[in-house]
Structure formats: C-alpha cells, structure tokens
Amino acid sequence: MGDYYGPFMSAPPLYLRIRNELEARIRSGELPPGSRLPTEAELQEQHAIGRATAQRVLSELAQAGLVERHRRKGTFVADGVRKENLLRFVNPRLATPEIPGRHEVHSAAVVRAAEVTPPVPGLDDDTPVNHLVRRKFDTEETPLALEHTTVPFALAPHLLDEELTHLTMIPYFRARGVPLATSRMYLDPVLLDERTAHLLACEPGVPVLRQRRLTWLENGELAESAAFLLRPGLMEFYIEQSVRDD
Incomplete structure (x- = not known):
C-alpha cells in the first residue's frame, strides 16, 4: 500500500496560540x-x-512546568527546565496531546504491520x-519528542482524513463508540537509531x-500502539503526592 504524505498544515486553536505566545x-x-x-x-x-479558554491556557502552562499557580496569589513563572507530571503524561484519559506545544505531522500512511517501528504486538504481519x-x-x-501511533486500519478506516496535528486517539475512539477496555504503559530506555x-x-x-502505550478493546484485540521518544535534557519528570493524614 502506498504512503500518504501531505502538508497537514492548519492554524492552531486560539487557546494554543495564546499559550504558545506566553511560553515564547x-x-x-x-x-x-x-x-x-x-x-x-x-x-x-x-x-x-x-473563562474556560483562559483557564486552559494557564493550566497547560502549569502542566508543562513553566508556571506555578497559587490560589489567591496568581500565576508565576517557574524556575528551571520544563517539568512534566508523569502521572499526567501517562494518563490514557487525557483529552489533549500528552506534550503541549507545537506539533508537526511528519508522515501518515497505511502500511503493513510488519513495516511499523516499533513493532506492534498482537497483529499479523500483513494486517493493514x-x-x-x-x-x-x-x-x-x-x-x-517523536511520537509513533499505530491503529488497525479496520478499526479506523477514515483516520487519515482527520486533522491529525493535535488528534488524540482515545477521545477519537470514544467519540465513535469504539469499545475500549484497558490501557497499559511502559517506560524504558532505548538508544537512538x-x-x-x-x-x-x-x-x-x-x-x-x-x-x-498499548490499548485494547473489550474483546481483547489491539486498538492502538503508541510510542513516544523523548529528547534528553529538555524535560524533567516528577510525581507529586500528598502525604498528609487528612
């Protein structure tokens, strides 16, 4: 099957333009x-x-570790490198892209499962x-970061007709009534080819x-395989939890 490459260029949503301006x-x-x-x-x-748009702008800047929000005091620029809450980053229910900021579609194609990197478990080599x-x-x-997302063609035959720049798969599936069941996350170090x-x-x-991230349907079949490769030195991950007794 042939590759499909296109410009995929469109104006970012207003909240993202405001957010990017403040980040710059x-x-x-x-x-x-x-x-x-x-x-x-x-x-x-x-x-x-x-108000919802303004709230989203400041919330995403805080989620990216660029600012700190203090109740009744305001929002202030944070110190240090970009910080990411690891719990947010691996949250499968996230409705916005895992990594806020400008995204670019490098390629979009319908191919055989055997041609995909990293390999997709649970699919025959010839599965489109x-x-x-x-x-x-x-x-x-x-x-x-570089993101690879692989979805069986039979499950989303019109996926490549979508505006792909900021598309997140789980909300896409839910909007179409796809019966998702579980999602599993893995974190591992790799050497860049x-x-x-x-x-x-x-x-x-x-x-x-x-x-x-691997996501499965209720019948146990694979719905999505996604992999994010994160450039070293630009992000610091943390997990913050309350240790109070109340």
Whole structure:
C-alpha cells in the first residue's frame, strides 16, 4: 500500500496560540522566573475569550512546568527546565496531546504491520494499519519528542482524513463508540537509531526515555500502539503526592 504524505498544515486553536505566545515570552527571558502572568480575567479581556479558554491556557502552562499557580496569589513563572507530571503524561484519559506545544505531522500512511517501528504486538504481519509519526517542538523549534501511533486500519478506516496535528486517539475512539477496555504503559530506555536521531536533532546512539502505550478493546484485540521518544535534557519528570493524614 502506498504512503500518504501531505502538508497537514492548519492554524492552531486560539487557546494554543495564546499559550504558545506566553511560553515564547517565558523561554526568551522576557518573563523571567518569578514574573506574574495575567489572571484568567485579564486574559479574557486581552484576547476576548471565555473563562474556560483562559483557564486552559494557564493550566497547560502549569502542566508543562513553566508556571506555578497559587490560589489567591496568581500565576508565576517557574524556575528551571520544563517539568512534566508523569502521572499526567501517562494518563490514557487525557483529552489533549500528552506534550503541549507545537506539533508537526511528519508522515501518515497505511502500511503493513510488519513495516511499523516499533513493532506492534498482537497483529499479523500483513494486517493493514494506520501509522502516524509526529514531532513535538518547544518555542525555540527544538524537537522535544517523536511520537509513533499505530491503529488497525479496520478499526479506523477514515483516520487519515482527520486533522491529525493535535488528534488524540482515545477521545477519537470514544467519540465513535469504539469499545475500549484497558490501557497499559511502559517506560524504558532505548538508544537512538540514525533516522530517529536526525528527527530529534540528536546524535545516533544517545540513550533516551521511551514511553509506550498499548490499548485494547473489550474483546481483547489491539486498538492502538503508541510510542513516544523523548529528547534528553529538555524535560524533567516528577510525581507529586500528598502525604498528609487528612
């Protein structure tokens, strides 16, 4: 089956444009650590947006570790490198992309399962699959991550007709009544091959963290195989839990 490559270029949603503008100001130093960001009400007035949109902008900046939000005090630029809550990052119910920021569709194709990297478990080699490769960037256009998503063609025959730039698969399945059952996450270190290293602007052989997600249907068949390769040195992962007795 032939590959399908297209420009897949479209204007990002308004909340993302506002979020990226604020992120650019943070990363450029225009908003140094400790700077106070506009409140939700101020963002609403400045950009003529609703409260939910303003809230999403500030929440995503906080989820990316760029700002810290303090009740009744405001939102302030955080210190250090980009921080990601690992619990959020591996949450299969996340309705927005796992890594906020600009995304780019590198390729989208219908191929045989045997042609997919990394290999997809539970599918015969000749099974046709949708295979999507996307890159995620920071505001300085440095690649942050490379994502491979593989879905059986029979389960989503019109997937490549969608706007793929910020598509997340589990909400896509749920909107179409696909009976999902379980999702399992794996975290493992891998060495970059030459092609992947080029896409991440790294040297081949560099060790990186790979997050893999397998999602199954209620009948036990595979619904999705996804893998995220994360460029080293640009993100710091954490898990925060309450240890209070109350």
